[in-house]
Amino acid sequence: MEEKSDESMTGQAPPEAFHNYQGLCWWCGKLADSKEHRHKRTDVARIFKDGGKDGRVARGVGGSDHLQFIQSENSDNLKFSNVLCSACNNTRSQPFDKAYAEFSRYFHQNEDAIALRGSFQLSAIYGREWRDRRRLLTKYFVKHIGCRMAEDRVPIPEAVVDFLNISKAPLPHLQLGMGINLAKHEMEIHLRDFHGIDGRGSWVGDHGCHYSSHSGRIIQTFGHLGFDSFTLSYQCILDDKHGGENYFHGNKVTLDSFWPDGFEPGSGAEMCDECKTGAKFQD
Numbered sequence: 001m002e003e004k005s006d007e008s009m010t011g012q013a014p015p016e017a018f019h020n021y022q023g024l025c026w027w028c029g030k031l032a033d034s035k036e037h038r039h040k041r042t043d044v045a046r047i048f049k050d051g052g053k054d055g056r057v058a059r060g061v062g063g064s065d066h067l068q069f070i071q072s073e074n075s076d077n078l079k080f081s082n083v084l085c086s087a088c089n090n091t092r093s094q095p096f097d098k099a100y101a102e103f104s105r106y107f108h109q110n111e112d113a114i115a116l117r118g119s120f121q122l123s124a125i126y127g128r129e130w131r132d133r134r135r136l137l138t139k140y141f142v143k144h145i146g147c148r149m150a151e152d153r154v155p156i157p158e159a160v161v162d163f164l165n166i167s168k169a170p171l172p173h174l175q176l177g178m179g180i181n182l183a184k185h186e187m188e189i190h191l192r193d194f195h196g197i198d199g200r201g202s203w204v205g206d207h208g209c210h211y212s213s214h215s216g217r218i219i220q221t222f223g224h225l226g227f228d229s230f231t232l233s234y235q236c237i238l239d240d241k242h243g244g245e246n247y248f249h250g251n252k253v254t255l256d257s258f259w260p261d262g263f264e265p266g267s268g269a270e271m272c273d274e275c276k277t278g279a280k281f282q283d
Contacts, residue, residue, distance in 0.1 A: 200228040
């Protein structure tokens with residue numbers, strides 16, 4: 001199993017467009033002395049439990065051509081830099097983390113059925129509390145996005161922080177979308193059925209920005225993250241307060257099932273490193 005990560009900040013912006021957090025927590029403003037997992041620790045623990053290629057777990061940087069072996073689920077290579085304080089990273093966000101852990105466990109266990117239907121029921125994960133748990137799940141994703149923005153020195157709108165602090169606050173600035181990457185799912189099936197390998201993992205995509213030379217500011221950031229074939233895409237429009245939990249319209253969540261550019265049915269297996277040589281490993 002590979003844990004893939006492609007983590008550069010893309011886009012052209014001058015140094016003065018970025019924000020200096022001065023070593024303080026982007027959420028509460030106290031000393032940032034804690035590193036949040038870039039990939040949720042429960043996901044990474046599952047990867048180590050399942051066992052990676054030859055019993056080890058590899059982290060891909062810039063795609064899958066160069067893979068670096070990870071020694072433990074607590075590796076700093078799997079974390080953001082210090083952008084949160086310990087209280088925010090642990091105590092305050094614990095309900096968010098638990099809601100996400102339940103979601104990822106359910107998806108991991110039912111991935112084939114979810115990919116076939118293109119949807120799932122929140123109540124199947126959270127029971128009668130699905131409305132409240134849905135909001136906590138959203139806050140987990142917002143926390144991750146905030147850490148990504150802070151690490152790349154992008155200013156985080158105050159209203160986004162308010163969403164984490166206030167129980168019924170709206171979610172402005174951010175647009176979120178859930179999807180199924182069909183090429184990833186096809187590859188997982190190929191590795192499982194033809195090679196006996198659990199090829200599922202956790203990954204983070206590029207973080208890009210749009211800079212306005214007219215205003216002299218970064219006006220938008222965008223990126224995506226996920227695990228297995230699940231994808232969460234996002235964009236943060238700093239000058240526009242419109243946003244929301246636009247992938248949730250009730251108990252049933254319909255996913256955007258897509259083939260990435262350049263892929264079509266059957267093409268995922270053609271990229272299999274087990275069927276051809278090419279992967280380069282680094283200890």
